[in-house]
Amino acid sequence: YIVFSFSIQDQTSKENNPASLGIRAQSLSVFAYVSVYVMVKVFQAADATDLVTELRRSFDDGVTRGYEWRVTQLKKLLLICDNHEPEIVSALHDDLGKPELESSVYEVALLRNSINLAVKQLKDWMAPDKAKTSLTTFPASAEIVYEPLGVVLVISAWNYPFLLSIDPVIGAISAGNAVVLKPSELAPASSSLLAKLLEQYLDSSAVRVVEGAVTETTLLLEQKWDKIFYTGSSRIGRIIMMAAAKHLTPVVLELGGKSPVVIDSDTNLKITAKRIIAGKWGCNNGQACISPDYILTTKEFSPKVIDALKQELEAFYGKNPMESKDMSRIVNSNHFDRLSKMLEEKEVSDKIVYGGQKNRDKLKIAPTILVDVPLDSQIMSEEIFGPLLPIITLNNLEECFDVIRSRPKPLAAYLFTQNQKLKERFALTVSAGGIVVNDIAVHLAVPTLPFGGVGESGMGSYHGKFSFDAFSHKKAVLYKSFIGDAAIRYPPYSTGKLRLLKALVNSNILEIFRVILGLS
Numbered sequence: 001y002i003v004f005s006f007s008i009q010d011q012t013s014k015e016n017n018p019a020s021l022g023i024r025a026q027s028l029s030v031f032a033y034v035s036v037y038v039m040v041k042v043f044q045a046a047d048a049t050d051l052v053t054e055l056r057r058s059f060d061d062g063v064t065r066g067y068e069w070r071v072t073q074l075k076k077l078l079l080i081c082d083n084h085e086p087e088i089v090s091a092l093h094d095d096l097g098k099p100e101l102e103s104s105v106y107e108v109a110l111l112r113n114s115i116n117l118a119v120k121q122l123k124d125w126m127a128p129d130k131a132k133t134s135l136t137t138f139p140a141s142a143e144i145v146y147e148p149l150g151v152v153l154v155i156s157a158w159n160y161p162f163l164l165s166i167d168p169v170i171g172a173i174s175a176g177n178a179v180v181l182k183p184s185e186l187a188p189a190s191s192s193l194l195a196k197l198l199e200q201y202l203d204s205s206a207v208r209v210v211e212g213a214v215t216e217t218t219l220l221l222e223q224k225w226d227k228i229f230y231t232g233s234s235r236i237g238r239i240i241m242m243a244a245a246k247h248l249t250p251v252v253l254e255l256g257g258k259s260p261v262v263i264d265s266d267t268n269l270k271i272t273a274k275r276i277i278a279g280k281w282g283c284n285n286g287q288a289c290i291s292p293d294y295i296l297t298t299k300e301f302s303p304k305v306i307d308a309l310k311q312e313l314e315a316f317y318g319k320n321p322m323e324s325k326d327m328s329r330i331v332n333s334n335h336f337d338r339l340s341k342m343l344e345e346k347e348v349s350d351k352i353v354y355g356g357q358k359n360r361d362k363l364k365i366a367p368t369i370l371v372d373v374p375l376d377s378q379i380m381s382e383e384i385f386g387p388l389l390p391i392i393t394l395n396n397l398e399e400c401f402d403v404i405r406s407r408p409k410p411l412a413a414y415l416f417t418q419n420q421k422l423k424e425r426f427a428l429t430v431s432a433g434g435i436v437v438n439d440i441a442v443h444l445a446v447p448t449l450p451f452g453g454v455g456e457s458g459m460g461s462y463h464g465k466f467s468f469d470a471f472s473h474k475k476a477v478l479y480k481s482f483i484g485d486a487a488i489r490y491p492p493y494s495t496g497k498l499r500l501l502k503a504l505v506n507s508n509i510l511e512i513f514r515v516i517l518g519l520s
């Protein structure tokens, strides 16, 4: 515990007599004395160790394994969504100025969906999968048993603080694990609400929230976990993976990257522009991991793309988008300065064709479109994660595809076209965590699709059954009886045994008969 004490004294006051937890003012005209003791619990190494020990005890006692426990906790998560949506919306507004629609739909409604699906399908997910056996093991039966991993750590990011915290926790609980959630300190209102609600609703012997920043996360990372599920930047992803390697802990890394959008001239341009705007500025003002990072199109078609985007932006956010209530603000001044620096770079600042207005006090940056910034500029080298959208124009679409292929694999890649052949070529030849043709970000809402990165954009995936799988060990179980104990596997070895065993392993029925019949 740290104890803070401070006093406010009148010049004339000579008395120094602290009164704990209160204000003592004998005579305001003579002196004022205030002594406040604030007890702040600091998370220390021993707390991290105790936490994991306690949760491991619950796991080992079987608390989290049964269907009933899992489904009860999931239903409690549903209750949080049902009973506390206004508080969640308000916390998101405090942290990000997130519009109610975005909070209610893209965080709470998506979570409800995830929970409902898990509740509905949990029994099926938990049931072992029958597996075929081979001639080698005949007679036998086999199955894949979904085993909980143990005690897992979920570290989440600030941009969708509820969705990105609770969605992995749904997977962890569904799979029967004890779980610690560490929300992002950059969304403090959301973090403290998550801590409060999860403590209030869930079984604290197996589900905990630790709030904090680098110090707390580092202490947590020193512990031995059975899985670490991290959402955030690739830079920190590397730190997570190094810490995990020490204990050979498997990781899921949900990272980011520069998600490109290719626009073909054979497209419905009005709808294309609307969907790009909704997926960029309409999703937390570009602060989303699968937000369009840059557009690639042909030199010939680009003027039409720019016009369409300008027209629809004005229709959505009016002539002064800085005043619009339908867009989140930038999360904090560090990120505001990072984005400003990108905009102010030489050979970039003069490429703005729309927007560019900023207000640091209000942490607002207008939707900004830039054309043909240098490919080696900061804005084209780093993930933007904000309301800036560069358009790169090239001679043809093949060159556009080449730009994507020459860069680290993104979390998402988008194509707008009506050309069937082009759609297929894009899906087959462009590598990305996920691909959407003719829309932005909506693959995230399809629970039958795995959500995750590849290469620099991450490893592992989740959503729907994939979340359950991410937190389960697929255990191979083979059942044999004592019937049919074949002597051929036991010494002394012989040529006949060798031939028969090889034939069995290769399922070569003809050779099996030849050996049995003594044919060469």
Ligand SMILES: NC(=O)c1ccc[n+]([C@@H]2O[C@H](COP(=O)([O-])OP(=O)(O)OC[C@H]3O[C@@H](n4cnc5c(N)ncnc54)[C@H](O)[C@@H]3O)[C@@H](O)[C@H]2O)c1
Residues within 6 Å of the ligand: 155, 156, 157, 158, 159, 160, 164, 182, 183, 184, 185, 186, 212, 213, 214, 217, 218, 231, 232, 233, 234, 236, 239, 253, 254, 255, 256, 257, 288, 289, 290, 383, 385, 411, 453, 458
């Ligand atoms: N793939 C996805 O689902 C997804 C979703 C959202 C965001 N992202 C990516 O996340 C990034 C933005 O998030 P961010 O990284 O700014 O979020 P962030 O700063 O909130 O960091 C994420 C987490 O890492 C922790 N952290 C920060 N520094 C650390 C350190 N030195 N050691 C240990 N832990 C540390 C934070 O406390 C936080 O919980 C973007 O790259 C974005 O694309 C990915």
